[in-house]
Amino acid sequence: MLQGYVIVLVAFAYLGLLFGIAYYADQRADAGRSVIDNPTIYALSLAVYATAWTFYGSVGRAASDGIGFLPIYLGPTLMIALWWLVMRKIIRISKASRITSLADFIASRYGKSALLGGLVTVIAVIGILPYISLQLKAISTSYAILLQYPEISMPASEAAGRHAIAADTAFWIAMILAAFTILFGTRHLDAAEHHEGMVAAIAFESLVKLLAFLAVGLFVTYDMFDGVGDIFSRARAQPDLAPLLAPLEGVGGGYASWVWMTILSMFAIMFLPRQFQVAVIENKNEQHLSKAIWLFPLYMLAINLFVLPIAFGGNLHFPTGTVDADTYVLTLPMAARQEGLALLVFIGGLSAATGMVIVETIALSTMVCNDLVMPVLLRLRKLRIAERRDLTSLLIGIRRGAIIGILLLGYLYFRLAGEAYALVSIGLVSFAAVAQFAPVLLGGIFWKRATRNGALAGLVAGFLVWSYTLLLPAVAQSGWLPIGLIEQGPLGIELLRPVELFGLAGLDHTTHAMIWSMIANTGAYMLVSLMGTQSADETRQAGLFVDVFRQTGEAGGARFWRGTASAPDLYDLLARFQGAAAADAALKEYARERGLRWPDKGFVADADFVHFVEVQLAGAIGAASARIMVGSVVKEEALTTEEVREILDEASQVVVYSHRLEQKSSELERATEELRAANERLKELDRLKDDFVSTVSHELRTPLTSIRAFSEILHDNPALPDADRNRFLGIIIKETERLTRLIHQVLDASRLESGRIEWHESLVDLGVVIEDSVAATSQLFRERDVQLEVRLPERVPKVVADLDRIVQVLVNLFSNAVKFVEPGRGRVEVSLTEEGESLRVDVRDNGLGISLKDQAIIFDKFRQAGDTLIGKPQGSGLGLHISRSIIEHFGGRMWVASRPGEGACFSFTLPRVREPALVWAA
Amino acid sequence: MQDPEAKGQRLIALFILGCLLFNYPILSLFNVAADAFGVPVLYLYIFSAWALLVGLMAYVVESRP
Numbered sequence: 001m002l003q004g005y006v007i008v009l010v011a012f013a014y015l016g017l018l019f020g021i022a023y024y025a026d027q028r029a030d031a032g033r034s035v036i037d038n039p040t041i042y043a044l045s046l047a048v049y050a051t052a053w054t055f056y057g058s059v060g061r062a063a064s065d066g067i068g069f070l071p072i073y074l075g076p077t078l079m080i081a082l083w084w085l086v087m088r089k090i091i092r093i094s095k096a097s098r099i100t101s102l103a104d105f106i107a108s109r110y111g112k113s114a115l116l117g118g119l120v121t122v123i124a125v126i127g128i129l130p131y132i133s134l135q136l137k138a139i140s141t142s143y144a145i146l147l148q149y150p151e152i153s154m155p156a157s158e159a160a161g162r163h164a165i166a167a168d169t170a171f172w173i174a175m176i177l178a179a180f181t182i183l184f185g186t187r188h189l190d191a192a193e194h195h196e197g198m199v200a201a202i203a204f205e206s207l208v209k210l211l212a213f214l215a216v217g218l219f220v221t222y223d224m225f226d227g228v229g230d231i232f233s234r235a236r237a238q239p240d241l242a243p244l245l246a247p248l249e250g251v252g253g254g255y256a257s258w259v260w261m262t263i264l265s266m267f268a269i270m271f272l273p274r275q276f277q278v279a280v281i282e283n284k285n286e287q288h289l290s291k292a293i294w295l296f297p298l299y300m301l302a303i304n305l306f307v308l309p310i311a312f313g314g315n316l317h318f319p320t321g322t323v324d325a326d327t328y329v330l331t332l333p334m335a336a337r338q339e340g341l342a343l344l345v346f347i348g349g350l351s352a353a354t355g356m357v358i359v360e361t362i363a364l365s366t367m368v369c370n371d372l373v374m375p376v377l378l379r380l381r382k383l384r385i386a387e388r389r390d391l392t393s394l395l396i397g398i399r400r401g402a403i404i405g406i407l408l409l410g411y412l413y414f415r416l417a418g419e420a421y422a423l424v425s426i427g428l429v430s431f432a433a434v435a436q437f438a439p440v441l442l443g444g445i446f447w448k449r450a451t452r453n454g455a456l457a458g459l460v461a462g463f464l465v466w467s468y469t470l471l472l473p474a475v476a477q478s479g480w481l482p483i484g485l486i487e488q489g490p491l492g493i494e495l496l497r498p499v500e501l502f503g504l505a506g507l508d509h510t511t512h513a514m515i516w517s518m519i520a521n522t523g524a525y526m527l528v529s530l531m532g533t534q535s536a537d538e539t540r541q542a543g544l545f546v547d548v549f550r551q552t553g554e555a556g557g558a559r560f561w562r563g564t565a566s567a568p569d570l571y572d573l574l575a576r577f578q579g580a581a582a583a584d585a586a587l588k589e590y591a592r593e594r595g596l597r598w599p600d601k602g603f604v605a606d607a608d609f610v611h612f613v614e615v616q617l618a619g620a621i622g623a624a625s626a627r628i629m630v631g632s633v634v635k636e637e638a639l640t641t642e643e644v645r646e647i648l649d650e651a652s653q654v655v656v657y658s659h660r661l662e663q664k665s666s667e668l669e670r671a672t673e674e675l676r677a678a679n680e681r682l683k684e685l686d687r688l689k690d691d692f693v694s695t696v697s698h699e700l701r702t703p704l705t706s707i708r709a710f711s712e713i714l715h716d717n718p719a720l721p722d723a724d725r726n727r728f729l730g731i732i733i734k735e736t737e738r739l740t741r742l743i744h745q746v747l748d749a750s751r752l753e754s755g756r757i758e759w760h761e762s763l764v765d766l767g768v769v770i771e772d773s774v775a776a777t778s779q780l781f782r783e784r785d786v787q788l789e790v791r792l793p794e795r796v797p798k799v800v801a802d803l804d805r806i807v808q809v810l811v812n813l814f815s816n817a818v819k820f821v822e823p824g825r826g827r828v829e830v831s832l833t834e835e836g837e838s839l840r841v842d843v844r845d846n847g848l849g850i851s852l853k854d855q856a857i858i859f860d861k862f863r864q865a866g867d868t869l870i871g872k873p874q875g876s877g878l879g880l881h882i883s884r885s886i887i888e889h890f891g892g893r894m895w896v897a898s899r900p901g902e903g904a905c906f907s908f909t910l911p912r913v914r915e916p917a918l919v920w921a922a
Numbered sequence: 923m924q925d926p927e928a929k930g931q932r933l934i935a936l937f938i939l940g941c942l943l944f945n946y947p948i949l950s951l952f953n954v955a956a957d958a959f960g961v962p963v964l965y966l967y968i969f970s971a972w973a974l975l976v977g978l979m980a981y982v983v984e985s986r987p
Contacts, residue, residue, distance in 0.1 A: 067968065077940065077972065077975060077976070078937055081936045082934065084933050084983075085934065229960020229961065230960075232960060242955070255950075290983045290984070291983070294980035297976045301969070301972050301973060
């Protein structure tokens with residue numbers, strides 16, 4: 001037996017815990033270490049979407065409709081994919097203009113229109129009341145049922161009407177929630193409308209309700225039944241349940257209803273005041289959207305996983321008609337005598353309901369205060385509100401009053417109409433009401449041409465159709481209007497029947513209402529916008545909203561202000577609404593950022609400053625009221641629409657220019673980089689030319705010196721013995737040959753480079769060329785006692801080349817190899833192989849090898865391996881350069897592979913002749 | 923952080939995919955009175971498609987190019 005006081009005690013302990021969490025989060029926020037600046041908390045706070053309706057109502061709907069409840073969660077899953085596009089923009093706009101609520105957003109967009117803000121507030125309050133009453137109903141029903149434990153009996157439906165108000169649980173629940181909401185939301189006035197404590201508590205509640213629901217789901221599925229398969233197979237065996245298992249056509253309206261429910265919930269996830277509050281106003285960082293985009297749909301998937309098993313489990317367990325399906329979540333654990341689990345479920349449902357009520361009433365109270373009450377008070381000059389010293393307490397008072405008022409109205413709706421409908425139907429009425437905001441809000445951020453009058457017309461038209469097709473039937477159904485109005489139509493005109501307007505039949509009420517209200521709303525909005533013109537204010541706000549991603553910083557709006565103002569007056573204004581301390585802090589911060597001082601005589605109230613004060617003020621009392629207040633202390637010159645448009649165009653041109661400038665400067669950077677590289681290359685070439693000249697002169701001087709020395713000896717000593725004379729003459733001849741060879745090479749190199757060389761191309765057999773070259777250099781090998789090994793295939797394809805030039809290359813490679821091996825132990829291998837489309841020649845030696853650094857340069861002009869300062873240069877340094885140029889001329893490649901101490905292998909390839917015919921012809 | 927515009931466009935593609943998966947006529951293919959793994963085919967389809975969509979969104983949002 002669960003005593004009433006136990007339940008109440010647990011419930012209060014839970015609410016106390018929530019308050020503790022909120023208090024802690026507020027403390028942390030004041031200390032600058034926010035707990036809610038975290039993407040996971042942000043995603044969890046979005047789950048305030050799942051209310052008592054989800055917790056109890058989904059199962060109720062599933063028990064009678066099968067899968068018909070799911071679009072309410074599939075819609076948001078789809079919509080959130082578009083959030084990166086849409087919600088990021090809304091958040092950016094809201095932060096730039098310090099938007100405080102949904103009504104404030106719409107009012108700001110359409111020229112800070114107080115009328116529009118008021119209209120949005122009225123629609124939101126009327127539309128949301130049924131939804132709040134639904135939460136009250138859920139808490140009081142679940143409490144009443146749990147009180148009967150272990151008996152399961154439904155509270156009689158007329159019971160609520162019979163109770164005196166003071167004895168009605170729902171009334172006390174409403175009052176307790178009002179007290180808690182006041183504690184959570186309006187303990188003090190936050191300049192930016194942030195409620196960090198509330199968000200932390202909501203995120204915690206989201207976890208609790210998910211865990212409670214999963215616990216029930218697991219218990220029902222695996223303890224009361226033998227798993228999911230068991231439940232479904234038993235349901236299929238029952239003739240009255242089987243049709244629910246593949247039921248899309250069975251749902252009223254079929255696919256049309258499915259689609260419209262999806263669209264409806266897509267709008268709800270963005271435009272329910274509480275969703276706008278947590279998603280936009282309480283957002284700390286737009287990057288948090290990233291994680292929410294997948295975490296929030298995952299949450300919804302998880303909380304819906306066990307809805308169908310519980311619904312069918314309930315249908316199987318309880319005889320038809322004895323237990324309300326909306327209560328299965330609670331009554332199933334009770335039927336299984338699970339006292340603890342039942343209590344957990346009650347707490348989970350309490351979480352779902354209180355979370356919704358707290359956030360929704362805070363959001364609505366902000367709207368009521370900023371967009372409904374304040375504009376009216378400020379305009380009533382008799383009250384002299386604008387002249388009071390401190391208005392913060394007035395603001396808080398209005399909000400607290402609004403919270404109590406909204407909850408009382410919610411309770412009233414519960415008393416009057418709440419009993420006639422199931423949970424889901426009540427919620428859908430509210431969804432359809434907030435869906436009316438979709439055209440003006442989405443249109444407002446993407447369509448510049450939309451006007452204030454268009455928005456007013458759209459909202460009024462949509463709201464009227466909603467009232468006629470959804471609210472009126474609901475009121476009539478509860479007996480407050482003659483039911484004949486619904487069944488026969490007003491004055492008996494069938495065509496005007498609220499639930500089958502103009503004869504549109506065969507749909508459920510919500511789908512029917514959505515179709516007509518969206519047509520009326522969007523139609524009026526677009527028609528009036530297209531036919532009308534915008535005022536200067538509207539043009540400016542449209543530009544700021546639609547092009548928010550092209551604005552820079554908060555100062556975007558300052559460009560539009562012209563006039564004169566006094567800084568002390570503006571300060572006084574701010575202090576009256578925010579309190580002196582907050583105003584001082586804000587102005588000091590403003591001055592510090594701009595390198596100014598406050599308070600200071602030289603402080604000028606320029607456009608920037610006026611805009612800053614207006615935005616600060618908007619954070620406290622909404623954009624429309626802030627505009628009125630600032631207007632009362634400054635002298636503003638009105639801009640014409642044309643002027644505003646010019647400023648906007650200027651701004652977008654500046655953006656285009658700066659984009660172009662960026663492009664130009666990056667092009668310039670690239671060009672500079674290329675120039676620098678070219679310059680480097682030129683410098684290198686210049687250095688090489690100097691090297692060339694000095695090396696050539698050095699190379700020429702060495703043989704010349706010895707020729708001259710020996711010639712002088714011969715000239716001065718006519719009596720030299722014959723043997724010596726012959727030896728000296730031999731040296732002179734050898735040095736002259738060397739000189740000739742060098743000059744030949746220099747000429748060759750320069751002709752190769754300038755392309756003035758003559759080539760004698762013919763078909764060449766590389767094998768023969770190698771043998772010829774070996775024969776030509778055999779003397780050299782013998783002199784230095786170096787072994788030479790030649791490996792040639794029997795027959796190789798020919799190549800097109802200049803025979804003499806190829807011999808030159810080979811001789812050069814051979815003489816290099818001989819030079820660098822040790823006499824006596826040296827070994828040189830020559831091989832010819834076919835390699836794909838080309839022939840390859842390798843000349844391998846077992847000499848000193850070439851270091852990696854040298855390998856990179858030896859093919860350059862006058863570059864030799866090793867240190868030319870120590871060792872005598874062993875050649876001109878042109879041989880390899882010339883060889884490579886020759887090989888490359890014939891389409892081949894030349895390279896070296898070597899490691900110091902392990903010899904070197906010079907290789908080159910030449911492309912073979914493709915057409916065999918050519919070979920034979922030759 | 924990847925290019926916000928690319929991310930936005932990938933998410934729009936997923937939105938379109940979701941609209942296809944959860945609508946007539948794809949949905950009607952699974953609207954049959956049969957069970958798979960002990961669960962009605964329609965339920966199994968919707969929940970798997972849902973999970974797939976959430977997985978893809980997580981991938982698009984969290985992947986670094």
